[in-house]
Amino acid sequence: MSEKFIIGVDLGGTNLRLGLLDSRYKLKDKIAFGTKKFIRKEDLIQAIIDSVHKMTSDHALDKKDILGVGLGLPGPINVREGTVHFFPNISGWRDVNLKSILEKKLRLPVFLDNDANLMSLAESKLGAAKGLKNALCLTLGTGVGGGVIINGNIYRGSSFAAGEVGHIPINERGPRCNCGGRGCLEVYVGNQKILRQAKRLFKRDITLEELSRLAVRGNSQAIRVWSKVGMRLGLALAGAVNLLNPDAIVIGGGVAAAGKVLFDQVRETIILRAMSVQAQKVKIYRAKLGPDAGLIGAAILVRDNLEKSHDLQHVT
């Protein structure tokens, strides 16, 4: 039998990345493009289909060489049905059964999940949380995404919406959040908030990358910004740690580049604010798989689902 490949897709608010992975989840090739030009949802779907075709033809692969296509998407998904409820940052999507649309056009098995869940799945199977039973994974970016690992598996909750670490409120009368709540973690540690704070301190525009570099080099103002981010993160995580008593918390995404100053503050705040048994247990790790975690998670999703249905066929 010849080697089988999997196609992973990671759709973000501004970019789409598509990867060809081998059966060991090694990334063989990647396509990336901006999504802003695709105003209508039909055009974006067609762009995904075209990219799958381009990837397979570039590598002279047939349909039979591809196990399936996995997609990580930036919004709530009904994983069982393969339906996108909506995307907070891409308009025009409302209860779209993307799985069945793509399966019809591609004639390949297609599986969808939330992007943060797929990052968590990848970190849990191959990354920083590998071999751990219970973990909480976070991606810090424009928003704060998260995924919950229970007994080594993604825990998706009763309507596939678990893991919203960014929407743990930390202040009763805190600022309004896009989700409709108040004082959610995300309003304090989202990218835009960090950049606004940094601008006030440095009295000029500054990128996240520069802010991270400055902190790593010991700039006290940059350290102040990151310490505050770490403190708020630690505070929300203290509640999650008391509730879930996990082995580890894995933190990834652009913001994690701030490194030691951020991670030390998160650890310190959890020691200070969480209960002793839970705080002593939990390790705080930096995500290992970087920006490809979503593509790897999408491939794992395909493999897991196909193996599950294969097992079921053998049982019945």
Added chain:
Amino acid sequence: MSEKFIIGVDLGGTNLRLGLLDSRYKLKDKIAFGTKKFIRKEDLIQAIIDSVHKMTSDHALDKKDILGVGLGLPGPINVREGTVHFFPNISGWRDVNLKSILEKKLRLPVFLDNDANLMSLAESKLGAAKGLKNALCLTLGTGVGGGVIINGNIYRGSSFAAGEVGHIPINERGPRCNCGGRGCLEVYVGNQKILRQAKRLFKRDITLEELSRLAVRGNSQAIRVWSKVGMRLGLALAGAVNLLNPDAIVIGGGVAAAGKVLFDQVRETIILRAMSVQAQKVKIYRAKLGPDAGLIGAAILVRDNLEKSHDLQHVT
């Protein structure tokens, strides 16, 4: 084969309750006594042993008629080893292997767990959360206890300390909590806090029972106290609901007697503060099994553990 019974023990900060349950978890008889007079841990352990003997002799039962003894305890427990780490409200206990002590003296299988976990187990198997996959259970008393049900089972976490709903912080600069944190739910909705607030409003001492009765009858000041409690509960639960996306939240304990005014406020706050997909899913239920939930949970714990080891014997 004659019918088998289980002995359940529910140790609180001030009282110990011991029950005889049949194989359908029906409570046949109950003993209760205060624990304050037992200063030394050895005396309290002896009192438990004496009560087990009294219960069996009262009902003319032999050791072979008893499946085992289950204990619900007010503090962190290593469930696997059967060790009490410590009790926040009973001094003199530090890493005591109560399971092995009792098994030696009683010559019966003994299993321990945290009291809130056992209440949650009972509500999940026979009470308000029966048949649901994912739920969060709370007991509101002196403190706020909690248990997490995932896929129909108690989720205990990586060091058996999961479920501490009372220690989700809801205000960054909130009042100090006994756990070492700040602004934990428990500092706002613990019994003492509620009674202090009520005293300020009514300008006299008032019991929780009276405060509940007054609210049920429409007294506006009592309603104000309970609304505030419900709001704070709802706020902490909004974070837990966003994180875990459960089917239901089950609320029990003395404070739950406040009834509709409390539960309506919890529901309203969750709708207002939690994310829409999660808020639409979650039902808020009052606990069904009342003060016997702990004894019933202790009996279920014994049964579950013995069946598990029985299954293992059959496999090997």
